[in-house]
Amino acid sequence: MIILEMKNITAGYTPEVDILHKVGISVNKGDIVSIIGPNGAGKSTLLKSIFGLLKPKEGKVLLRDKDITGLKPNRIAQNGVSYVPQVNNVFPSLTILENLEMGAFIRKDDYSKQMADIFELFPVLKERKDDKAGHLSGGQRQMVAMGRALMLNPEVLLLDEPSAGLAPIFVSSIFEKIREINATGVTIIIVEQNAREALKMSSHGYVLAMGKNVLDDEGKALLANEEVGRLYLGG
Ligand SMILES: Nc1ncnc2c1ncn2[C@@H]1O[C@H](COP(=O)(O)OP(=O)(O)OP(=O)(O)O)[C@@H](O)[C@H]1O
Ligand SMILES: [Mg+2]
Numbered sequence: 001m002i003i004l005e006m007k008n009i010t011a012g013y014t015p016e017v018d019i020l021h022k023v024g025i026s027v028n029k030g031d032i033v034s035i036i037g038p039n040g041a042g043k044s045t046l047l048k049s050i051f052g053l054l055k056p057k058e059g060k061v062l063l064r065d066k067d068i069t070g071l072k073p074n075r076i077a078q079n080g081v082s083y084v085p086q087v088n089n090v091f092p093s094l095t096i097l098e099n100l101e102m103g104a105f106i107r108k109d110d111y112s113k114q115m116a117d118i119f120e121l122f123p124v125l126k127e128r129k130d131d132k133a134g135h136l137s138g139g140q141r142q143m144v145a146m147g148r149a150l151m152l153n154p155e156v157l158l159l160d161e162p163s164a165g166l167a168p169i170f171v172s173s174i175f176e177k178i179r180e181i182n183a184t185g186v187t188i189i190i191v192e193q194n195a196r197e198a199l200k201m202s203s204h205g206y207v208l209a210m211g212k213n214v215l216d217d218e219g220k221a222l223l224a225n226e227e228v229g230r231l232y233l234g235g
Helices: 043-051 073-078 096-103 112-121 123-127 138-150 168-183 195-200 219-224 226-232
Strands: 002-011 020-028 032-036 058-063 081-084 156-160 187-191 204-209 212-218
Touching: 002 043, 002 187, 020 032, 020 043, 020 058, 020 187, 020 204, 020 212, 032 043, 032 195, 032 219, 043 073, 043 081, 043 156, 043 187, 073 081, 081 138, 096 138, 112 123, 112 138, 112 168, 123 138, 138 156, 138 168, 168 187, 168 195, 195 219, 204 219, 204 226, 212 219, 219 226
Parallel strands: 032 187, 032 204, 081 156, 156 187
Antiparallel strands: 002 020, 002 058, 204 212
């Protein structure tokens, strides 16, 4: 079953310049899907267009067949999509607990179960819940950002470069956590510099270059594709 679809999306930051040109993706419920491509290809722009941070000039974003194109991010979040940005994704002067609570700001119900689940997934966040997020390591900060996004119990999680800048030991633990989150039924759309690792756990991948769809295939097929390896996976 398709849970999220982008159809013919054209988007940009100014009226004159388009960054995405008629881009399309189709994501099945429960899958992990990778978006790969060179720097500046438009990967982050694609995620921002799904989450309503950029209003597409053309095309549609469908969530469970519901048209969410151009809705505000808080409305899209209410519809079941959470987003972890590439940069500045925690509030450094707030504690871990406060950061997680911020993630639940649009919830009117009791979110204590969600908080407990997140502490179970990331035990270090529980140990350090009263520490300021700005005092954490890069890997722990990324866990706070992911935990905050999970506070809304999303159906679809958008992750922009979750392993960027992390030491190798943290890279593998972040990937492990992403697998665990996915195993609870959350559909994941991920952009990663570490594209090989991301494709290994992805059922499907999309290659984007200069704001256009270049190719898409099963994750393992992209990994086995010699040209994809040479051009987009660093040989
Ligand atoms: N806020 C912005 N305002 C104007 N142009 C932007 C903005 N953010 C990105 N761009 C431009 O849009 C294009 C695509 O950028 P985007 O950040 O989507 O690429 P990316 O594939 O995520 O790259 P990277 O791998 O470096 O993160 C680039 O030319 C970039 O300069
Ligand atoms: Mg980016």
